[in-house]
Amino acid sequence: MATRTLRPNQTTRHGAADGRSARERLLASATELFDAQGVQTVGIDRIIEHAGVAKASLYNLFGNKEGLVRAYLAARHDGTTARLMAAIERHRSPRKRLLAVFEAQGELFRARDFRGCAFVAATAEAPRGGLIERAADDYRSQIRALFTELAEQAGASDPRKLARQLQVIYDGAGLAARMDRDPSIATTARAAAETLLDASL
Amino acid sequence: MATRTLRPNQTTRHGAADGRSARERLLASATELFDAQGVQTVGIDRIIEHAGVAKASLYNLFGNKEGLVRAYLAARHDGTTARLMAAIERHRSPRKRLLAVFEAQGELFRARDFRGCAFVAATAEAPRGGLIERAADDYRSQIRALFTELAEQAGASDPRKLARQLQVIYDGAGLAARMDRDPSIATTARAAAETLLDASL
DNA sequence: GACTCTACAGACAGGTCTGTCTACTATCCG
DNA sequence: CGGATAGTAGACAGACCTGTCTGTAGAGTC
Numbered sequence: 001m002a003t004r005t006l007r008p009n010q011t012t013r014h015g016a017a018d019g020r021s022a023r024e025r026l027l028a029s030a031t032e033l034f035d036a037q038g039v040q041t042v043g044i045d046r047i048i049e050h051a052g053v054a055k056a057s058l059y060n061l062f063g064n065k066e067g068l069v070r071a072y073l074a075a076r077h078d079g080t081t082a083r084l085m086a087a088i089e090r091h092r093s094p095r096k097r098l099l100a101v102f103e104a105q106g107e108l109f110r111a112r113d114f115r116g117c118a119f120v121a122a123t124a125e126a127p128r129g130g131l132i133e134r135a136a137d138d139y140r141s142q143i144r145a146l147f148t149e150l151a152e153q154a155g156a157s158d159p160r161k162l163a164r165q166l167q168v169i170y171d172g173a174g175l176a177a178r179m180d181r182d183p184s185i186a187t188t189a190r191a192a193a194e195t196l197l198d199a200s201l
Numbered sequence: 202m203a204t205r206t207l208r209p210n211q212t213t214r215h216g217a218a219d220g221r222s223a224r225e226r227l228l229a230s231a232t233e234l235f236d237a238q239g240v241q242t243v244g245i246d247r248i249i250e251h252a253g254v255a256k257a258s259l260y261n262l263f264g265n266k267e268g269l270v271r272a273y274l275a276a277r278h279d280g281t282t283a284r285l286m287a288a289i290e291r292h293r294s295p296r297k298r299l300l301a302v303f304e305a306q307g308e309l310f311r312a313r314d315f316r317g318c319a320f321v322a323a324t325a326e327a328p329r330g331g332l333i334e335r336a337a338d339d340y341r342s343q344i345r346a347l348f349t350e351l352a353e354q355a356g357a358s359d360p361r362k363l364a365r366q367l368q369v370i371y372d373g374a375g376l377a378a379r380m381d382r383d384p385s386i387a388t389t390a391r392a393a394a395e396t397l398l399d400a401s402l
Numbered sequence: 403g404a405c406t407c408t409a410c411a412g413a414c415a416g417g418t419c420t421g422t423c424t425a426c427t428a429t430c431c432g
Numbered sequence: 433c434g435g436a437t438a439g440t441a442g443a444c445a446g447a448c449c450t451g452t453c454t455g456t457a458g459a460g461t462c
Contacts, residue, residue, distance in 0.1 A: 022439065038326030040241040043419060054440045059421065116325075120376065124322040125239030140380055165393040168386065172373025175321065179341055185369065192366040195400045196393055223409065244449055255410045260451065 023061050025051040030072050035115045039069055040125045066131060069122060073135045076118045081142060083108065094153040095197065098166075101150070102193050105170065106186030109177040116178030117171075143167060156200040165196050224262050226252040231273050236316045240270055241326045267332060270323060274336045277319045282343060284309065295354040296398065299367075302351070303394050306371065307387030310378040317379030318372075344368060357401040366397050 020028070029051035033042040044065055048055050062068040087104035088097045108114060115121075119136040126132040147166045151159035173189035176182065221229070230252035234243040245266055249256050263269040288305035289298045309315060316322075320337040327333040348364035348371070357363040374390035377383065 041326045057439060121325040124325040125242045136380060164389045168370055168373035168377055168390055168393060171376040172369035175372040175376055176369055179324065179337060188365045189369055192369060192397055195397055199396045258409060
């Protein structure tokens with residue numbers, strides 16, 4: 001009874017022990033594995049083993065694999081937008097608020113386990129027109145709306161055009177950071193954003 | 202014997218009939234399916250069925266699935282760089298040559314079957330440090346060298362910095378075109394590239 | 403005509419995948 | 433105590449995966 005802690009995420013039934021519920025452990029496990037190896041590559045069995053959770057729990061909680069993927073993407077969506085908003089809120093001047101997005105992105109890149117945008121990876125092999133594509137569309141339109149608002153407040157003469165340009169840079173930086181395994185691309189992206197902002201006034 | 206043309210890619214042995222060898226048909230089939238559904242999702246069986254080729258031929262010609270993926274990526278690499286070079290060579294002025302890259306990219310986006318950069322998709326679920334990642338690295342460093350050369354010739358004060366910025370835009374445009382299913386992003390990218398070029402002189 | 407090369411057809415092994423199902427159990431709440 | 437809740441363990445079906453193997457056949461070459 002005392003010697004029960006065999007695996008890191010082990011628990012004494014009912015999701016107690018480390019305080020995390022089966023749902024939390026599954027989501028954490030899925031996030032880790034999906035990020036590292038991709039949604040298609042990682043199977044259910046590996047996720048539940050790593051989480052120390054029964055397969056039935058996964059299907060009770062998420063319905064099927066796609067449900068788990070959606071939850072994983074939703075959590076990422078919320079986390080990323082929260083991060084960006086927090087970085088923006090640290091500044092008053094519209095110019096600094098806009099550029100703060102690219103600084104927050106740089107912090108993300110520097111995280112040791114950064115493996116690129118989850119939506120980009122997930123949609124690469126997902127069926128077209130499915131729920132995963134929809135989740136990605138939602139995420140992207142939210143980011144675009146954010147850039148449009150920031151561009152307006154910064155006084156761009158054509159805020160939509162600037163917003164599109166900024167999103168291209170945001171996307172490109174995220175992609176380059178992953179493909180080249182080079183977080184320093186964020187400073188390049190910030191500089192480019194600044195130049196485009198100046199030119200748009 | 203006369204009624205032998207059942208499937209589109211059917212042949213009368215020895216790669217004759219439609220003139221394409223087993224290798225060509227496999228590569229065309231793999232390209233079509235990989236582009237549409239992803240490297241992990243598409244299995245060997247579907248490729249050979251679609252190509253009208255025996256499984257043994259695939260393994261004789263490419264060794265294994267990874268070999269086929271590499272050939273697919275190599276063909277894409279050559280095709281894309283050739284396209285870009287051709288677009289560049291149509292102009293004399295260094296400025297126009299540089300911007301021609303983004304115009305060529307726009308043409309690519311407008312192709313009906315555009316599904317984003319194959320290297321981005323393939324590396325999303327490929328094992329790290331493997332041959333696929335290597336192929337992507339090669340491709341990217343070649344594109345970077347191209348941008349650096351164009352930036353030098355266009356008279357940028359810091360050609361490397363401009364090249365990195367341009368590659369970010371190039372990457373971001375390709376990603377946005379796929380994710381948003383919107384080829385018009387190419388004109389946004391071209392405009393951004395022009396602004397950055399002007400600012401870099 | 404014999405030989406070699408290239409290709410086809412398809413069975414097969416061994417493994418992995420998702421998703422379902424049965425049976426059991428610890429904890430909490432009333 | 434007695435149920436409800438939330439979980440565990442693991443067998444199982446059915447599909448699909450990669451890769452190997454055997455056998456056959458057309459076409460060019462000597």
